[in-house]
Amino acid sequence: QAAGENVILQKQDWRTYLGDGVDARPYGTPSAHEAHVIRRNVEWLTADPVSSVSFTPLHELDGIITPNGVCFERHHGGIAEIDPTAHRLMIHGLVDTPLVFTLEDLKRFPRENKVYFLECAANSGMEWRGAQLNGVQFTHGMIHNVMYTGIKLRHVLEEAGIKPNGKWLLVEGGDASAMTRSIPIEKALNDCMIAFKMNGEALRPEQGYPMRLVVPGWEGNMWIKWLRRIEVGDQPWHQREETSKYTDLMPDGRARRFSWQMDVxxxxxxxxxxxxxxxxxxxxxxxxxxxxxxxxxxxxxxxxxxxxxxxxxxxxxxxxxxxxxxxxxxxxxxxxxxxxxxxxxxxxxxxxxxxxxxxxxxxxxxxxxxxxxxxxxxxxxxxxxxxxxx
Ligand code: MTE
The missing domain is CATH 2.60.40.650 (Immunoglobulin-like)
Known part of the structure; x- marks a missing residue:
């Protein structure tokens, strides 16, 4: 406290009346004095907020867990508002038995809880040529770190039965952008999850409610939200989001093919x-x-x-x-x-x-x-x- 102030001796207004009762805030929100702790976008970065990014306010947070309400969002076709009872996950392609699951079906497989970061491959992308954005929220805020509850992707793949030549997955989102990526089967069987909770509560619509793919350590673009379809194939699909986008152009004009893992x-x-x-x-x-x-x-x-x-x-x-x-x-x-x-x-x-x-x-x-x-x-x-x- 600065010298001369005597706040401790003053009688603050809020000490003179009773506060709200226990049922006034059935779903809690932060103090009004924390109203500046919000996701923000950079308006000139994209043509339209429907296909854009909002950034995590990293400078205001501490510890390791990102609160759900300020996890950065990156979506290519807006936030899908999905009725979970009308949402299905289909597995087909090189499998013994094509299957369609409801959310309730998935919740009957053994569950696990894991804390992982999700970083967009484009995080710090605006800083390549020199210092540009004046805030850690904008230079590094395309990351969040939450505890996921879900099931191993392996369980549903094994339920469908992968044929011996099934080496790749195509994962597709149920949003308007139908985001699709190819994932090698080794990664899918090793540690990928289908998550339906983050930090203990249902995924937020922004993060893929009612279910998203979790691809630990790999670039955020592969973590398909609003997951609706998994096709098993024998080679990668080379979709737009893994060729013209989300590949790294090298000095000689050639592009690195697949750079999945996020670096230290x-x-x-x-x-x-x-x-x-x-x-x-x-x-x-x-x-x-x-x-x-x-x-x-x-x-x-x-x-x-x-x-x-x-x-x-x-x-x-x-x-x-x-x-x-x-x-x-x-x-x-x-x-x-x-x-x-x-x-x-x-x-x-x-x-x-x-x-x-x-x-x-x-x-x-x-x-x-x-x-x-x-x-x-x-x-x-x-x-x-x-x-x-x-
Ligand atoms: N999944 C779908 N269905 N649609 C999308 O637009 N964006 C991807 C990925 N999954 C996307 C998606 C990208 S580019 C990133 S970086 C992450 O989701 C962002 O996840 P978040 O919104 O939870 O931060």
Whole structure:
């Protein structure tokens, strides 16, 4: 509390009358004082909000779980409003018995609970050529991390019986965009899920109610929402979303074929442009998120001088494979400008590259899979900006 204020001695208005009763808010919402903690879009980015993206307010969140109401949304044909009783999941193609399931049918298979991040391949895509968007919500907010309840995809595939030449799945959404992707059978049988709950409650319509595919560690585009059809085939389909979109254009003009796994990455969420330092010098908490599509994060280093010197940050909270990890570095800020960076390493010793190192290999034609190190410049007055150092 600033010197001279005597808030503790004052009688605040809300202490003078009774509050709402227990049934006034049957489904709770955040305090009115948190009204700024919302998803936001970048209007110039897309022609129309119906095929667009809204970003997670990472600078306002802590811990590892993204609250359902602020999970970023990416959809290509608007939010499908599905009546679960009129929704079906069909499995056909190279199977012994084509099957159609209701949601209730699926809920009778053994369930599991898993925390995973979902990152859009285009996350940080606007930053390829240089620092552009002034806020971690916009540079890194195409990610969310929730606990899914659902069933292993393997259960329904085994129920239908995959024929020996069944090597690929085509998964299709029930929205107006009919989003479709090819998935290799090994991944499908290994750890993919059909989820119907997120953070304990039904999936939100934005996230694919009543059911979505969970593809741990792999790019968000493959996590088909409003899942309605799975076809088993003997080769990939090469749909639009895995050829002209969601492939990485290399410097020589050729494109990488299928880059499914999300690379090791981290970002400081506070301080950041939307969360400047307002308390002046002294005790300061630097905090951020780290994740890898390969597994767990084993280490996060933080630099306050643009990458010249590094200190290991403290990872706090659950360390789960292909979930985000929360890290902190507690410093005594001397009030001089900072060039903040974080660099993550995963359990397989994959290390997050600098943006320059990434560009040396990948060029600047790409939009997707940018996991380069982010720099925030903190000025003496605490105002923070998106910059690059080289
Ligand atoms: N599934 C369907 N049916 N339709 C879509 O438009 N968008 C994909 C994927 N699944 C999409 C979809 C993309 S590009 C991403 S990044 C993720 O969903 C976003 O998931 P979210 O909206 O839960 O953040």
């Amino acid at each position: 990455k981290s970002v400081i969420t506070s301080p950041s442009p939307q969360a400047p330092v307002t308390h002046g010098k002294g005790r300061t908490v630097i905090s951020g998120l780290a994740w890898s599509g390969a597994g767990k994060i084993s280490r996060v280093d933080v630099s306050v001088d643009g990458g010249r010197n590094w200190r290991s940050a403290r990872i706090d909270g659950p360390s789960l494979s292909r979930s985000v990890h929360r890290f902190y570095l507690d410093i005594d800020w001397n009030g001089e400008p900072l060039y903040l960076q974080s660099r993550a390493m995963d359990e397989y010793r994959n290390v997050q590259p600098t943006k320059d190192a990434l560009r040396a290999v990948r060029g600047v034609n790409s939009i997707y899979h940018n996991n380069g190190i982010q720099t925030w410049y903190v000025a003496k007055d605490g105002v923070t900006e998106n910059v690059e150092v080289s």
